[in-house]
Each structure stands twice: as structure tokens, then as C-alpha cells.
Amino acid sequence: MTTDTPARLLQLLSLLQTPREWPGGELAERLGVSRRTVRRDIDRLRELGYPVQATMGADGGYRLVAGKAMPPLVLDDEEAVAIAVGLRAGAGHAIEGVDEASVRALAKLEQVLPARLRHRVATLQAATTPLTSGDGASVAPETLTVMASAVAGRERLRFAYRAGDGTGTRRVTEPYRLVSTGRRWYLVAYDLDRADWRTFRVDRVSEPFATGARFAPRELPTGSAAEYLRRSVYQRHQETYTLGVTFAAPAEAVAGRLPAWFGAPEPLDGG
Template identity: 50%
Template structure:
């Protein structure tokens, strides 16, 4: 075995891991990086120098901890992209994050957030101008890509964010600890801890204005499941009636037949699942459950079960179908 080549591959993998860590968070101390990479702080310093020689602008802060952060550079790091290729890449990611590419939203947003950290200043104006011309249909509602990048960066760097948000007929300034961005069928939401209301909240990003990341960092709190929290909140806000139903079918089978924006499907074991759904009327909920094609039990609310029994009684009163009349010309 070629030991020298093996050591070189190990160093390369470690340096790439270091680059990934620097892209995940605004700043790291030397000991934090050393712990993540399972090396000494001296090795971290050497690896940082390797990144700098490759063109990555890694800045070192003062202090015993030796803080490091990845800053914007005068040139793109060595992905070997020229200016036109870099612009095309960013605009394509904007389209993906905005829903023009089905299923690509989350991955495109993560990549866009990373690339924005190292995009040369001279390209930013051109990228934003071109991004404004990107539209889509059949996906999420269009959003300002800079708002998405600002919120994604605040989530990544664990810093507070502020924005104006409507409540009734008034607009209030909200101060939050941003946690996750969640994409639904047509909209983007932010799950965040609302500092003024001292509780978790979800916010529609298209309703935000004057969005800005703040300089105050925060210590992450134990958080609910972002997708489930936002999904359940959406069904509760949109629909007048809500229900919990135990369906005698697997969660995967039920998810294939319901919209993510209209129901939350929770596995319950033994081949069953709980469906938390909403609709404008109790009849609509019952129709949706019947169309699933599986047996079900109504858990909540009680009036839905009463309504189901009344509907069943009316249907049974119709009686059996009348057989078709015989055709006299048939033998």
C-alpha cells in the first residue's frame, strides 16, 4: 500500500470536511473544529492554510479559541467556474428554491445559501437582477430569493431575525430565533421561536416584509418536528372543521392518497395510522375518509361521529338498488 498517497487522501478528505463545517455555521472556534475533525488545533491551523492556498477566504478571529469563519472572496473558490457559469448556477438554484423544479426546493435552498457565502461582490447585482426574471408555475408561489437566503443564513448561523408580519388589520415587528424553513405544496414557512410571545410559531414567508438577520446569536432550544408542526398548523388555520381519524391502513398507503396541505398522517403500528384532517364541512371530511377505501374509526370530534351515523342512516333508508328490467326481446 502507498502510505504517502493514503496520507494525502486522508488530508484531502479532512480539508473538505473542514470546508463543509465552515459553510454550515458563521463561526467556529479552533477547539470546536479540532473536536469535530478528531485532530489537534495545530492540524486545524495547517488545514485552514491549505484552504487559503486554494482560494477559500478563511478569516481567523482573535482570542485563545482561535475563531474561524468563511468570508466572501474576490474570486470564486476553485470549483473552476467562470463568472457566466457562476451566474447560471445561482439563477438555476433560485428557480429550484422557488418551486420551478419539483422536489428540488430544500436542496436548492441549501446550495444557494452556501454559494451566497462565497459569491464575489461584483456578481451579486447581476445575479439579483437575473433572479427577478425567474418565474414558475405548478410549484410554490414565487418569493424574493434574497429573503429565502437571509432566513436560511440566519437558521444556519443561529442568529436572531426580525421582520414585519400582519396580524388582523395591523402589522407588527416580530423578533424570532429562526429554526427551519419548510416548503409546503405551494408556500414556504419559517418555524421559529417568537421571542415576544415566548413560544414556537410558524410564519408564511410570502407575508413577511423588511426581513433582516440580526447580530445576536442564540443557543438552540429543544424544538418540535418542523415539518409536522407547520403541516398541522396549516390544516388548522385553513379549514373550519378538524378531525382525528384512525384508518386501518398503513401510513404510506394513506399518504399516497391525501394532500400534504390537507392532512397529517401519523403511523400508529399494526398497519394502522392516524389522520388529522381539515375541511370546510363535516360532510367533506367524511367523503375524504370514505374515498380512501379503508375502514376507519372517528376519534375526534364527537359531533363528526354523530354526523356519520346520521348520514349512514339516511343512506340505508334509500334501500337496495332496483334490479334492471328484463329486456323482452332477450330469450
């Protein structure tokens, strides 16, 4: 018999999350309480926002149905491991929105996952290899979850970073947002040592550590992290070309028709 009310409510909720009709007598037997106590506990769950539907008759009972909002769920060990593994796989998915949502959900789940279950998830992850596309750059789910937690908690983030030329540095940042391009993950953050905004490829990050030091969010130079990343990547890869154009007209006539940024025309030999 479960005498502790919160524990009994969690046990009742776990039973109701099984997709079936639960007769009141069976619930009372499972919980070791009276039918009257079951009815009171059902009312408590409803007050907490869980949509429990009751049906009358000999075959009637209680069932948890879909409501207007997503209520908290109670997971057993196998369900928690399965969801964690699925979210880790989803974190590397190329479907827009799925990867970001997977990282947020994974960060929440792993924050409360018991050590024994974390070990099971890590063991399963180590025994499997995903087939990557593009340049094959992969990101450890642990790196993403640490970063996502730091972003959500507004905690300063410290990590080692390897630049494109192989140069290694240590960074202390105020993480703003994780951005997925479908092929790669980027961190948009304010670099404290350089006193400026930076973008970091997450597959080049190692040893991420949330320091616990809180910070007040700074205003991003652009409207969104995605826009800042787009501009940053564009400027980084922008190349300069010298273009020569020959006009079959006098230089003076051409000069009056060209914008200032085009430069001043020079006459060829002979005018």
C-alpha cells in the same frame, strides 16, 4: 509564473476541472513551473481529497475523476453566475427536496459571491419573470437566503410580517427551520415577543435581517418542523359544526351506546 503555492493549487484545480486529459508538460507551461512541481502539486491535491487520475504513455496525463465524496469546486465568473441563477429558479420549484436543497446551496454561494457577480445575478433576475401557479404567491430568493443563513447560523431573525387580514407587525424570532409545501414556503420559529412557537408564510415576510445574536436551539413541541407546520395549519383552518342525529329508539337505550364526547341524547316529543 505562479510562485504562491495555494494560488497555484487553485489554478491547477481549475484547469483539472475541465473535463479533458491534461498532459504534464501542458500543465507545467500553463502554470509556469517545472513538471516536477506539477507532480508535487498533484500529490498535494490528492492529499486534500481530490481524486486526480494519472495515465502513462505518450497521450497520458492527468484528469480529475469522480471520487467517494464531493470535493470543493473552483468556479469562474460565468459559472458562478449561471449556478446562482439556476439555484434561484430551483428555490421555487415544486419537486420535493429540490427547493430546500436549492435554498441551502444558494445561501452558501451568495455568502462568498463577489459584489460584481451579485449585481449580475440581481440584474438577470430583475429582467425575468417566472410563471407561478396556485395563488401566485412568490418569495424573493434574497429573503430565503437570509432566512436560511439565520437558521444555519442559529442567529436571531428580525422581520416585518403581514398577517392574512393585512395587519402588519414586527417580529423577533429564533428561526428553527424553513419548510416547503411545494406551493408555499413557511418559517417555523420561536417568537420571542409572544414567548411561543409560530409559523410564518415567507411570502408575507419583508425586510428580513439576521441580527448576529446567537441562540441555543429550543426543543420543538413536535418531532419535526414539517409535523409542527402540518398541525398548525390544520388547527388554524379547522371548523366546528353542530350535528343533529335522530335515532329510532328510546333515549335511554341510545345513551348506553354512545361515547361520552357525542353528548347526551334528548327524547323527542312523545318519548
